[in-house]
Amino acid sequence: MQRQTDEQTVLGIPKDYSIYALCNYMNTLTTSWELAYIISVEEGLIAKLVAKNKGRFWIGYFPDVLPYPYRNVRFVKDPEEEDEDYRQELERALEIVQEEEEEEEEENEAVEEEEQRNEAVEEQEERDEAVEEQEQRNEAVEEQEQRNEAVEEQEERNEDAEDENEKEAEKEAEKEEDEEKLEENVKEEEPHELGLFLNMPNKSLNPIFLSLAKHSMRLNSIVADNWAEMLNVFSISEDFVSQFGANDFWDFCVIVGRYVETLKFNSVFRVHKEDLERYNENPQKYLRNKIRYINVLFHRHLVHFPVARTVQVEGSFLNDLTIDALARCCPLLNELKLLDPYNGEITGDNLKMLYNLEVLDLRVCPNLDAKKVEEACKVLQLRELHIVECRKLCNAPTIRHIIAHQHSTLTHLSLTAIPDAGAIMLILKITKLKKLKFYWLNDFLEFEKIFYTQLATVRPTALHRICCENQPPFMINQSHLRWGAGKYTKMREMAAIEGPPWLWMKCHKETQLLWSACTSLVSIVCLYCRVLSKKQLLILPRVCKSLKEIRFVGCRKQSDEYLLKSWQKLPYSNCSLNIEGELDWPAVLDLKEETELKLGNLYRSIECEFIP
Incomplete structure (x- = not known):
């Protein structure tokens, strides 16, 4: 310990050295030093340390703390005793600090002046607005007075004309009586707003309606209302789409889609004369492409039918991708029916995504997978289920699993006959069952005996x-x-x-x-x-x-x-x-x-x- 002054100035501190480390070093034995300020010069940093209380302080050999290359670090008790270069650098640094403080003060004064000017402008604008409001109120009062004067003049004229009107009213009353008699004898219904088109065939009618709908908002509303009445069941087929261009049919679906609750998809397609050559070259490839095309034609427009509740499919080419599109675009869908048998495209892959489905009719679908149908039955709550002649489902274990998942909701059930007493008993014990139908080919005496016995025993x-x-x-x-x-x-x-x-x-x-x-x-x-x-x-x-x-x-x-x-x-x-x-x-x-x-x-x- 040795007696030192109350201030210490450290010169030559490198700019990448921690001032925090310097303070810790100075306070090795006692916590008495704190940093007063730091001045940055070209060669490094100048730090001034001030004692928090007077007494004896620890001053060690500072260069030992810094890495070896920093040899220029030194303590100075009185900076004025140092060389001329140091004093000049210190004076320049202090001048820079003083200039920065002056600039900051000027900026603060400019900001204050700007705020005062803005306040003055706002006050002036408020006064101007108040004057304008007062003028508007005065104008409104004058207009009201003028209207009142006009009303008084009109009342005077009405009073003068009452006598004449009474005479004329008597004459008009006589005419109205005559007209009422005529109306009672001849009652004509108002013609339909688009009555001129009602007797035209749909093939000509739909493009005309679409052109009218694009003409104005009023015609769009009229056409939409007419289509809503005409298209309770909306059918999409290759022939129907051919009436329009691709963009026109899209516009057509935009207009009618929000009204359609029953949507019919006709998956039947024709092989046109111009396609015969491609069909003869590779029939299987042609049919695969055609099936994909007819499904894309249908499901790319499903986004316009958000309220569709029933989808009926004609033909045998509905595929799993279209069922996936139905799940995404028709959230209210509760009925899916295949009107024609022998659909080999459906595997049941996306049936579980039709969360609101209540009626499922899949007749004669040879590729319908039993596990996928069981997965769907775990999620769905079906009222009606028709899975007739689906060969992968025509076995007792699969039927038991399906019925077990739907035991509390089914009311209508159609199945291929199976000669299994346990499965038939489980079916007959469905609590809400109203209709049950079994199909079989030719004679099936074994099933009939089991079914009649279980029917007489269970229900x-x-x-x-x-x-x-x-x-x-x-x-x-x-x-x-x-x-x-x-x-x-x-x-x-x-x-x-x-x-x-x-x-x-x-x-x-x-x-x-x-x-x-x-x-x-x-x-x-x-x-x-x-x-x-x-x-x-x-x-x-x-x-x-x-x-x-x-x-x-x-x-x-x-x-x-x-x-x-x-x-x-x-x-x-x-x-x-x-x-x-x-x-x-x-x-x-x-x-x-x-x-x-x-x-x-x-x-x-x-x-x-x-x-x-």
């Missing part, structure tokens, strides 16, 4: 109606078929004639158990089949006392008239027997003679309706 009191039906195999693009008068009935009759007979005599024990157990069954309907023999039919009302109606459609027989007479003689029956069909017995007999006796494939189905 005998809930069964309300049974419908049995024979029908031909599913037809490609069947939604596009247009049948002439009587041709559809003739086709159904020929299918029933060529197919194997369907008789309940083969499972007599099971059906008798069913009739005796079902206390709520009121109706049995047979479409193009006769499952009951004459003997079974006549005793059926006595076995099933709740039965009110038996109805046969098609498959007329020569003995039908005799059967009806025998039915009328039954003393205990409150049940009606109806035999219907467009073709009478002679017409059916002619078909049998024309048709070769061969056993063709025939789909059978049985539909049960339950009391909720």
